[in-house]
Amino acid sequence: MHKLLAFIRSIYVVLLFLLLEGLAVRYYAHSTAYTQARLLSRSNQVVGSVQGFFAGIRHYFTLGGENRRLLDRVVELETRLARYEAADEQAWQASCVDSLPKSPYRLMTARVVSNTVNRRRNLITLDKGLRDGVVPDMAVLSSDGAMAGYVIDCSEHYSVAMSALNTSFRASGKLDGEEYFGSIYWDGRNQYEVVMDELSKYADPQPGREVVSTGFSEYFPADILIGWVEQAELDDTKTTYRVRVRLAAEISSLSDVILVENTSLAETRRLRESERVKQQNERNERE
16 A cells, blocks of 8 residues: 555656646536537547548458459359350351350369479469369469469369479460460479470560460460560570560469369360270371
8 A cells, every 4th residue: 555655646746737637628628619519520530530440450351351252253254254255156157046155164263272382393272172163174373364273183172283383384375466386384493484495486575475375285275374575595406485484473472263174175085085096096107
C-alpha cells in the first residue's frame, strides 16, 4: 500500500493535468451547440477512418478467396469460349451445325501445395487428384494462362506435376506469328529462363518477341504463352538458333493454377500404337 501511495504521489501532477484537461474538454464540448456539432463531426470522421482501416484489413484477408472464385469463373468462361470457337470451326467446315460440339479440352483449377525451384528436377504438388478429375498428362498453366508444367502422377486427393524448371521437361514452341518451331527445355541455369533449341535459321528471334506453344505437344494446346525472347545465337553449323526465353509464368510464386486435359489424347495415342501403324512402320524400315 505504501508503494502504491508513493507511486501516485510521483505522478500526481500528470494525473491532475489529465483530470483538468478532461474537465476543460467536457466544458468546451458543452459550451455551445456549434461546438457540439463540430466535435460530433470530428469524432465521426475519426470513427469512420478507424472502421475503414479495419474494413480494409478484413478485405485484404478475403482477397485469396475472391481470387480463387474469379479464377474458377475465368476457367468456366474459357471453356464456354472454346465450345463456341469449336462450333464456329465446325460450322465453317460443314456449313451446318445442329448443336454445339464438345471442346477437345477440359479445364479445371487447383491450388499449389508445394513447389521447388532450386533443384534440377523440380516438381509441383497440387491439392486435387483422381477424385477431383485430375489425370496424368494434363497441362499446368499459371493463373494468367502461361505454360508452367504438366501432370505426371496422381493419387486420390493429390497430383504431382513436372515443372517447366525440370531438366526432363520437354515441349515445343515457336515465335508468335511464325511457323518455325523448336524444342523447349530447361538447362538448369536460371529459374526465370528456358531454352528453345533447333529453331530454323530463317526465323527472326528478335529480343522481346513472344514465344508460344505449337500444339504439337501432347500436353499443351496451341498458342499457350511460354515467354519472350531474351537472346538468340546460331549454333556451330549456322543452321539453327539456340534461343533463351524468359518465362511468362513466375514458377516460384505459383499459387492457383489451371489444368487442361486434351480429351482426345488417349484416342490419338491408341491410333499411333495400333497394329496397322506398326506394320506400316516395319514395312517402311525394310524398304
